[in-house]
Amino acid sequence: MADDRSPNRLASGGRGAGEVPLPERGATTVTVAVPDGRDQQLLTETLSEYELRRVEDGISEGTDICVVGVGQLDDCRTRIRDWKRSERPAMAPVLLLVPDSVSDPWSQHAGEFGDVIDGIIRIPASKRAIRSHVDGLMAVRQYSLVAARRWERLELYSRAMDNADIGISIADARAEGAPLIYVNRGFVDLTGYSLPEVLGRNCRFLQGDGTDETTVTQLREALEAREPVSVVIRNYRKSGEPFWNQLDIVPVYDDGGTVTHFLGFQRDVTEEIERKRLLEQYEHVFESVSDPVVVLRADTTVVHANGAAIDVFGAGFAGPEPTVLADRLPTELAAIVRRACRIVVETGQTQERELSLSVPTGQKRTFQVKFEHESVSERDGDHIIAIARDISAIREQQGRLTVLDRVLRHNLRNRLTVISGQAEYVTTHADELDPSALADSAGAIQAASDDLLDIVDTVRQFEIGRNPEKSSDPLDVPTLVRSAVSTLRAEYPEIEFSVDGPTTARARCPPQLELCLEQLVERAVDGWERPSGRFAVRIVDDPSNDTVRVRVEVPGMEFSEIALSALEAGSETPLEHTQGIRLWLVKWAVENASGWVSLENTESGGVVILSFQRDAETGSRQTH
Template identity: 45%
Template sequence: MDPLDGPSPKLYPRPDSDDSGDGISNSTPQIALGVTQQRDRELLESLLSTFEVTDLADPVPERTDLCIVGTDALAAFRGALREWKTRERPATAPVLLLTTDSAEDAWRRHEESVGELLDGIQPIPAPRRAIRSRVDGLLATRRHSLMSRQRQRELELYKRAIDSAGVGISIADADRDDLPLVYVNDGFLDMTGYDREEVIGRNCRFLQGEDTDEATVDEIRSALADERPVSVEIRNYRKSGRPFWNALDIMPVRDDDGEVTHFLGFQRDITERKRRERLLEQYGRIFEAVEDPILILDERNRIVETNPAADDAFGTGTSIPEGTQAEHLFEGEQAAQFRATALAVRWTGNSRTVEVTTDPEGDETVFQFRFQRLEATEDYSERIIAVSRDITRIRKYQNRLSVLDRVLRHNIRNKLNVVTGLAELLENSGDEEVAAIAEDIDTAASDLLGIADSARAFNRSIDPAEPRTQELDLSAFVREVGAELRESHSDTDIDISVPEAAPAVCPATIRLCLKHVVENAIEHTTAPDPRVEIEVEDTDEWVDLRVSDHGPGFSERERRALTSGAERPLEHLQGVTLWLVRWAVINAGGRLDIRDRPEGGATVVIRLPPAERPATV
């Protein structure tokens, strides 16, 4: 080969494991030589001295940009070269064959390899400039193929990112009439329910429907006409016809000359957010309109919000300032009681009720507060909701009834004792007719005394000064009371069926309730061998205490009276016992029900709330 100096080599991009993206770096190309003739190799190394030159090997070395091989090396490294080309796809991995054959013979001899394995054939000897030109050309091809591969991979990455984005993305062609869609991602299809072929080529208005706001549509049209960005919330429709709220952002895409070529749209389904907003709006209206005073407290017991009823009740004619310590609305012991209850709810998480008395301008008012804890969210820290109710009139009525009850019970009992005493004297008068009448009087008076005693015992269930509930293991309690009833009613078969344990919240007068219901069942049974069944069932949601008899049952009018909670002239009970039981059970948070038995008789069901069960290990 005739020596001929060529220009300095250009810098070409080549694979480089230390670079990001596609591994492109502007460093000196690497050429792998597979030439066995020593003189040819020396001349090539001299020609290519400004490149990085290495020996061809199997596998082809990493970072190789061009392989130059002789005929012998082509045969020896054919498999390695083929693997290298496969590895580098879609980039070009050029191989240049140096051969002593003439150009015509070389092309004929290697015809099958050209294009598949060989990218060029250079007969030698040849001028240095010719060889260098061929090398530069192949390296330029390599450079452009690497850049193309990089762009292709970037486009694939962008497409994957867009397709997997959590929002809908669409592209409309701004150069065509009616702005048809030319691309939608999978998020758009998932949101709308359409297939891709159903939307490409159409204007996006197919998502509109009868409840789509026309003013919002006009806002979008105006922005598109002015080629400016727009963001709206619009009611659209899925393919199924179901509406959804779409947070739509549209922006124009411009070319290098500043001309708008496309419109890029982003769609987010905000239906759930809009639903929550509507609920919050409704709750806000309710919060403002409710007549019960409501205080919302932060974690330091400061007021963060009040409704108008609370401002009227506690604001002394003005709105309660935000940040006010809630207990400062009250005085002395009442303030301490309010604060202690709020702290207890915050610490335990359990709802609590407390009564607080205020004395504005000497007019004492009683409020019953119900405290509830709200867990912290992303929008706000932990809150305490304090809902109050003015129960002043209720407490006054209860106090008056309690006083009236005590007076009546005392006077009635005294008078009835006089009646029974006089009746006993008449019974001993010696006149049989008078004695019979006196006995009836004595019996009636004794019955009235029994009713008075029952009312006196049940007074605890309505007296505001007395505790109303107690927590009991209802199973153990029924076994205990059942034994007492068996002893006092030995002529009656009392069958008891209870689980091992059934903790329940019971009325303070539960013993009287059970005894009265059982005695009522015994009194009204018509069977020659009286039988009463007492059962307890724990259903997790309720603890049921059932008393069943084999008597005539309850009439429909008695059942309606007891169920409705009020008597009418034609719908009433024959006595007050079941009313007293009902009131006691309801005050404990329970329910009273009456059921017919298929085999005859009735079942009285006392349904009580379950008590907290002890933790088990």
């Protein structure tokens, strides 16, 4: 915003830009057209400090002033006019030498002033007078060069500002309200207001209900302090449409250091702001989802990974050093991932793969991974988003249901065989059976039916197939164990039960813990000829291993190799399966609480150990 006296302020944007200085005399070129003889000799002596040229070959480039004798004017008139035209808008001064004998030469040549000549001097004249005329015209010439350069610069600035894609405005800082005195085409296109609607007004007319007052205050305080300011502000077009305006304002100073104008630049950044907000939303979703998400390059180099992915692959997975996902996987899985990424890049088609990985906790987890072409950001090159859904619980539940189906079918088939056989026997021999034999068959049918109902009721109580998620509620283990033992003592008075361990020990155990103990006892009792014996239950609170264990000793019971291997593997084969459902139900209930079951055969009998994750916030109290 420089005033007319210093247009070069716009170029420097600062204070104290100096004027173009006048050149030294030795740097001034004078072309002369005078006859040989005394006049030429006088000029040569008088203007010896200047660079002198002859006019015979025309007025050469670089000439600052011409000195022409009146007798040579006609011959030089065309060349003088051409020279003057080529120098515009700068002045090309011509000094005419007129003999003293010519009366009133100014009136005689009045029509040629400015067009052909710019000054007249009578000769003979003193050297001082000649130099004074030449220096005077040279000063005008130099100031005209300064003005021409300023004009060219202003023309350049004007064209640049008028044709700029962004909005440019100039406000008068000296006038009340800092009204706009100039806006370019970009400003008009940006706001929708015409020049007459804009000039003379303060830029505040672009603000509206949605404009942030804090930003407005920041702008006002910066302008009052005559300081540069840069903000993103919500403005409104003439149509009422809101847009985000990247507004930069800089003060412009005069030679005295006073701010005279404000130069403003306006740029519509609505798309950038909205895209940034969208990316922030995606980033928030990316980081907050519980599923592992990884952004990969085509070679499986990790570009970004969310917290869930870092939990799966370890703390160094998305560190400062480049990580290649395939290098973190076993050879077989690495080949699967590379192939999926290659197909996505080459075809753009989404790929799905199922991968089983060992996580840092040592657990084996199964993930369904979807590989998709990434299109949210503007990253260079091909990128793939890999979204992993942990389906371990689903696969575990499917495995449980498979075992449950096989065991139930086996048990149901055995019981139904009994029922069917006894029913057929009764039907076939109805006329031959005495009441005692008929009662025996009915009893067998009743017992088999009761077994079936018991199996169905037990499965229902364990809720197998309905809740694959891990339980995380800590419960007091001794309280549940003692409650279960109290029930068992009432049901089996002939059996001796003992409980040893702390009175309090909280752990993450299944709510069906009492049912688990009842099923273990019932499984053992089923193998006895008469319900008598001894069960020893010991509770162990082990802070060093963060576990609470329930150890159940069953004298006289021995686990088969099939039962031991099947429960350890977590599955059965069609040809090798356990006879009962009770151990499976106990195992699944415990594992659903992130615990584990182990079986042992000792010299005195079988041992079942139920281990649970200890609640670290609570201690235990020992009793016997």
